[in-house]
Amino acid sequence: MSGHSCSLLFPVEDDREYSMSDYQGAQARWCPGCGDHSVLTATQRLLASEQLKPEETVFVSGIGCSSRFPHYVSSYGFHGIHGRALPVATGIKLHRPDLHVFVVMGDGDCTSIGAAHWLHATRYNVDMVALMLDNNIYGLTKMQTSPTTPEGYRSNTQPMGSFLPALNPIEATLGVTNASFVAQTAEWMPAHLYATLEAAYKHNGFSFVRILQRCPVFTGDIYQDAVRNPDMIEMLEHPDGVEVPDLHQIYQNISRHDPRNMDAARELAEKMDRIRVGVFFRDESRPRYEETRHLPLHTTDEKIGILNEELDKYAV
Amino acid sequence: MTTNSGATDTATDERRTDHEIEVIRDRMHTVEIVSDSGEGAQKCGQIFGAVSAKMGNGVWTVEIIPAEIQPPARSPAGASGNRIRIGTDEVTNWGDRTNVCVAFNEQVLVARHRLDAIDSGALLLVENMWKDHRDEDIRAEWTAAMDELQGHGYRIIEVPMEERCLTVVDDARKGKNMFALGMLAWIFDRDLDLTRDQIAHAFRKKSEEVYEKNVTLLELGYEWASENLDVRIDVPPGLEGEDMVVMNGNQAVAFGAVAAGMELAAMYPITPATSVSHQLGEIFHKFGGIVHQAEDEIAAAGVAIGASYSGKVAFTITSGPGLALKTEFLGLAIMSEIPLVVIDVQRGGPSTGLPTKVEQSDLLATMFGQPGDAPHVVMAAATIEECFHSMITARRIAETFRTVVIVLTDANLATGVQPFRRPMLDPVWMGSRPDMSPVPEGKPPYDWDEETGLSQRFIPGQPGGMHTLTGLAHDEKSRVAYASDINQKSSAMRSRKLAVLHSTLQPPKVNGADSGDLLVVGWGSTKGAIEEAVEAAREQGLSVSSLHLRFLSPLEPGLREIFQRFRKVMTVEINYSDEPNDPFITEENRRRGQLAWLLRANTLVDVDCWTRVLGEPLRPGVILDVIRSNLPKGGAA
Numbered sequence: 001m002s003g004h005s006c007s008l009l010f011p012v013e014d015d016r017e018y019s020m021s022d023y024q025g026a027q028a029r030w031c032p033g034c035g036d037h038s039v040l041t042a043t044q045r046l047l048a049s050e051q052l053k054p055e056e057t058v059f060v061s062g063i064g065c066s067s068r069f070p071h072y073v074s075s076y077g078f079h080g081i082h083g084r085a086l087p088v089a090t091g092i093k094l095h096r097p098d099l100h101v102f103v104v105m106g107d108g109d110c111t112s113i114g115a116a117h118w119l120h121a122t123r124y125n126v127d128m129v130a131l132m133l134d135n136n137i138y139g140l141t142k143m144q145t146s147p148t149t150p151e152g153y154r155s156n157t158q159p160m161g162s163f164l165p166a167l168n169p170i171e172a173t174l175g176v177t178n179a180s181f182v183a184q185t186a187e188w189m190p191a192h193l194y195a196t197l198e199a200a201y202k203h204n205g206f207s208f209v210r211i212l213q214r215c216p217v218f219t220g221d222i223y224q225d226a227v228r229n230p231d232m233i234e235m236l237e238h239p240d241g242v243e244v245p246d247l248h249q250i251y252q253n254i255s256r257h258d259p260r261n262m263d264a265a266r267e268l269a270e271k272m273d274r275i276r277v278g279v280f281f282r283d284e285s286r287p288r289y290e291e292t293r294h295l296p297l298h299t300t301d302e303k304i305g306i307l308n309e310e311l312d313k314y315a316v
Numbered sequence: 317m318t319t320n321s322g323a324t325d326t327a328t329d330e331r332r333t334d335h336e337i338e339v340i341r342d343r344m345h346t347v348e349i350v351s352d353s354g355e356g357a358q359k360c361g362q363i364f365g366a367v368s369a370k371m372g373n374g375v376w377t378v379e380i381i382p383a384e385i386q387p388p389a390r391s392p393a394g395a396s397g398n399r400i401r402i403g404t405d406e407v408t409n410w411g412d413r414t415n416v417c418v419a420f421n422e423q424v425l426v427a428r429h430r431l432d433a434i435d436s437g438a439l440l441l442v443e444n445m446w447k448d449h450r451d452e453d454i455r456a457e458w459t460a461a462m463d464e465l466q467g468h469g470y471r472i473i474e475v476p477m478e479e480r481c482l483t484v485v486d487d488a489r490k491g492k493n494m495f496a497l498g499m500l501a502w503i504f505d506r507d508l509d510l511t512r513d514q515i516a517h518a519f520r521k522k523s524e525e526v527y528e529k530n531v532t533l534l535e536l537g538y539e540w541a542s543e544n545l546d547v548r549i550d551v552p553p554g555l556e557g558e559d560m561v562v563m564n565g566n567q568a569v570a571f572g573a574v575a576a577g578m579e580l581a582a583m584y585p586i587t588p589a590t591s592v593s594h595q596l597g598e599i600f601h602k603f604g605g606i607v608h609q610a611e612d613e614i615a616a617a618g619v620a621i622g623a624s625y626s627g628k629v630a631f632t633i634t635s636g637p638g639l640a641l642k643t644e645f646l647g648l649a650i651m652s653e654i655p656l657v658v659i660d661v662q663r664g665g666p667s668t669g670l671p672t673k674v675e676q677s678d679l680l681a682t683m684f685g686q687p688g689d690a691p692h693v694v695m696a697a698a699t700i701e702e703c704f705h706s707m708i709t710a711r712r713i714a715e716t717f718r719t720v721v722i723v724l725t726d727a728n729l730a731t732g733v734q735p736f737r738r739p740m741l742d743p744v745w746m747g748s749r750p751d752m753s754p755v756p757e758g759k760p761p762y763d764w765d766e767e768t769g770l771s772q773r774f775i776p777g778q779p780g781g782m783h784t785l786t787g788l789a790h791d792e793k794s795r796v797a798y799a800s801d802i803n804q805k806s807s808a809m810r811s812r813k814l815a816v817l818h819s820t821l822q823p824p825k826v827n828g829a830d831s832g833d834l835l836v837v838g839w840g841s842t843k844g845a846i847e848e849a850v851e852a853a854r855e856q857g858l859s860v861s862s863l864h865l866r867f868l869s870p871l872e873p874g875l876r877e878i879f880q881r882f883r884k885v886m887t888v889e890i891n892y893s894d895e896p897n898d899p900f901i902t903e904e905n906r907r908r909g910q911l912a913w914l915l916r917a918n919t920l921v922d923v924d925c926w927t928r929v930l931g932e933p934l935r936p937g938v939i940l941d942v943i944r945s946n947l948p949k950g951g952a953a
Contacts, residue, residue: 025784026795055779058626063787070784071796076776077784078625080618081648087615091622091630092776094606095580099626099776117618120611297604300577300743306602307574307741313517314567316369316560316735 020048025072033220035187035213036066039133042194043102044073046201057100060089062114064106065140065215066133083114086121086130090289093126097290101128108138111147111167122176124289125206129197132169132208133187135215136222143218150222169210170269170280174262180205180286182265183242183279186212188227189251192235192277195242204284212275226275236268236278259283341550343404346411346435347504349496350397350428351420352389353382356493360418361398362733363497363514367506368400369562369735370514372553374407375400376844377564377733378933380428381672390446390457392427399433402504404554407734408699408844412937414438416503416549418496420477421446422461429465431932436469439547441499443492444474473545475499480540484532494530498537504549508538559738565703565729565841568736569659570595572707573631574603575739577746578657580630582608582619587671588727589635589661613638617645617658624649624656625785626776627750629711631657636665636678639685646720647686648787650810653762653773655714655721657707662726662840664931673931674728676840677891679910682722683869691811692720694869698843701736702866703729708745715747717813718773724868726890728841728933755780760792762806769812814870821867823874828854828861831881833947836862837923838888839911842934846888849939860943868914876919883948886924887912888939893927 023044030036057075061067063082070077080088089103110118110132138144144157152161173182181203185196200207214223226232230250236257237243259282268276351357365377380397387394401411413435419425419442428434446458481488481495501511515530569592583593596607610616616632623630639660649656662678664670682694693713697703703725710721761783763771774781789797827847838846843864850862879885889909894901909925916923926942
């Protein structure tokens with residue numbers, strides 16, 4: 001998402017500086033140890049770093065643990081209904097391209113009940129940041145299998161273990177026509193998380209970021225090996241994607257991947273041997289729907305003139 | 317008789333005097349043009365209707381539509397075309413039966429006959445190419461059809477449409493409609509210059525050659541009729557002088573949305589609502605407006621809500637099945653007090669039902685479809701003109717009351733074409749840009765006025781207004797409610813707004829005497845047919861009046877008082893209700909018409925009902941029969 005620095009409605013008139021605490025909303029009520037906290041902090045850091053005006057920033061979410069996110073940010077927030085954050089965000093951007101829009105979804109929200117919107121929002125390529133906080137489980141409703149739950153993983157709805165192979169959201173997003181930014185990061189790698197959020201924000205288009213995340217209550221074990229063993233992680237780096245040199249000491253599997261190479265991106269996304277983080281694909285030249293549809297507004301008098309001309313065609 | 321003809325020369329005029337011509341003078345006359353799908357009967361009907369309107373006749377045009385795009389040829393189920401009712405005065409409904417029918421084959425004519433759509437004594441002009449067709453089966457079908465049509469007093473004229481059209485075009489299927497238009501132009505003495513203009517408009521996207529051919533066919537039909545028919549019909553125009561526009565209800569909704577200043581429509585294709593977006597697709601961009609065709613009905617609601625939330629009120633257009641899908645989003649908009657306008661162009665239901673046919677079965681679903689207590693506004697347009705003006709009212713109410721306004725129209729209004737008084741556009745209708753001034757410190761996003769429940773809406777971009785809107789129960793600061801009294805209070809505030817709106821409404825005006833034996837209550841597109849029937853009944857000396865409601869939620873004030881002045885009150889609606897004498901049906905378990913249900917609950921008056929779901933608009937003659945059989949026995953009130 002590119003940083004339009006001023007609203008169309010209000011020119012920049014104050015030069016106050018915003019610090020992280022200016023973006024502090026209500027006290028977060030997520031469980032201790034929940035990965036959502038780390039995403040919230042990284043996001044607030046980004047808002048402060050980019051000096052986004054709270055009144056020109058909108059966080060849109062669906063329903064689920066992660067969808068409480070807007071309540072905890074001091075900006076405009078829209079905590080809507082399950083799976084439908086993306087259409088709301090699309091409506092906001094279509095009508096108000098001047099606003100900075102962030103969408104926060106969970107894995108059930110995005111890849112299950114809202115899957116149709118995920119596909120189409122990717123294709124619309126409206127300039128916004130879409131964060132999918134993927135803890136592989138339904139948390140708020142207490143441990144039901146989600147599309148990204150690993151095969152065989154036990155839940156309250158599938159106590160014998162999940163019956164199906166887990167859905168691969170990166171692979172799926174890359175498969176959608178007009179995808180323009182597809183990235184993956186992990187909440188236990190704060191530096192990488194921040195760099196990825198920053199790249200997503202700066203990308204002009206629909207920036208899809210899957211954030212791997214631990215739910216300490218229901219899926220605390222899923223990523224535990226990866227958290228403990230950096231060898232299970234591979235960082236995809238490129239100047240046009242993200243580069244986090246500070247992490248090179250810890251994460252030594254580093255591969256250079258040009259995010260303009262879709263074929264390579266798809267191949268990397270399919271591989272299950274390691275967890276790959278970084279920008280899989282990025283192409284800023286793809287058409288953005290809100291720009292394609294953008295039209296100048298008219299005054300009321302102009303509209304009445306045009307409307308009368310149109311009505312003339314139906315005059316008796 | 318004068319003629320406006322430019323097509324006939326002196327010789328033709330002489331030939332015309334060769335035979336005696338009967339002129340039928342009538343203040344109201346109905347015409348149908350029916351064909352297989354794709355033969356252009358609808359275009360013929362639309363042009364005939366438009367020309368008649370321009371000549372100063374009242375007009376009501378309805379489409380006769382099969383559900384399929386290309387149903388089998390020569391099948392009764394495939395009958396496609398138009399009914400055009402023209403009058404000296406305003407025409408408010410499609411009438412009972414047609415007086416003239418032009419049919420491109422005998423099967424579609426039989427279809428209309430079987431639907432009891434043809435008046436006894438009607439003039440039927442039927443293509444005769446099938447009579448001597450080389451296919452034996454077709455010849456047999458022709459004979460059978462003609463036998464079936466015998467004995468009903470019809471005046472059947474066989475017309476060599478194919479043969480005559482082939483002198484001008486290679487494919488007569490693409491020309492008969494204009495030949496038929498020519499015949500009708502002669503019969504009804506239509507202005508041929510106006511007709512040519514209208515043809516030019518109808519084929520404006522085609523070449524000059526296409527226009528020329530169509531005009532030649534028109535003149536050919538005109539000439540054939542003048543030489544071969546011995547009856548003309550004179551419906552004197554009586555509406556000259558008024559500044560009018562002519563369009564269908566969906567076009568009126570589209571124009572109304574523009575006049576209401578709305579800038580974003582989100583929709584997903586669904587019959588019979590979609591053509592609103594076709595109209596908008598042609599004009600909306602000129603006003604800076606966007607028609608967003610969403611990935612599904614739910615997303616269409618979401619996009620409209622997102623747009624409304626961040627600025628000017630947006631709207632979404634749908635029909636029954638789509639409305640069902642939007643339900644959860646409507647609940648969110650009501651709960652979080654986001655203004656939104658929803659158009660429901662009703663069709664037959666439930667489920668896929670009768671996609672192209674009229675019904676009024678969504679009333680209770682639009683009112684009570686959202687789980688939880690979800691007070692919002694429901695209005696119904698009664699005429700095509702009201703389709704236009706409802707949009708302005710709806711946008712304004714949605715904004716003032718921070719709520720959802722559902723506007724009900726139906727397939728009858730959507731496809732019916734009628735001239736109406738040209739709206740004198742008012743800048744006030746367009747509303748103003750949202751107030752984006754900084755929010756005073758400490759002012760909460762739901763600063764409910766304790767009396768009215770009204771509050772100012774904060775819009776993204778407005779400094780100091782930051783809050784998180786939520787579908788969860790919330791307090792005036794939009795904080796998630798954990799205390800039990802907050803839900804009670806916020807529910808009261810949302811509900812109060814309807815009472816406040818109710819307090820601003822005028823009691824509805826009774827059509828006819830203020831008291832009497834029977835009051836017929838209707839809503840939506842049935843107004844014209846009900847009032848025509850009631851007027852006919854009053855002419856027969858019956859003590860009947862009618863009442864037509866535009867606001868269904870909240871209901872218009874004063875209903876109980878009005879009802880009490882009549883000995884009997886009943887609704888007439890196009891939705892299903894149990895017949896009182898059917899098996900198992902008792903006074904206790906009888907499911908009544910949807911408006912009747914609502915009125916009984918709200919007024920405690922024993923409101924009866926008569927309803928039908930035949931997939932067609934109500935006929936005034938049928939309503940008249942209903943009135944007669946429902947008049948309470950005994951002396952006058």
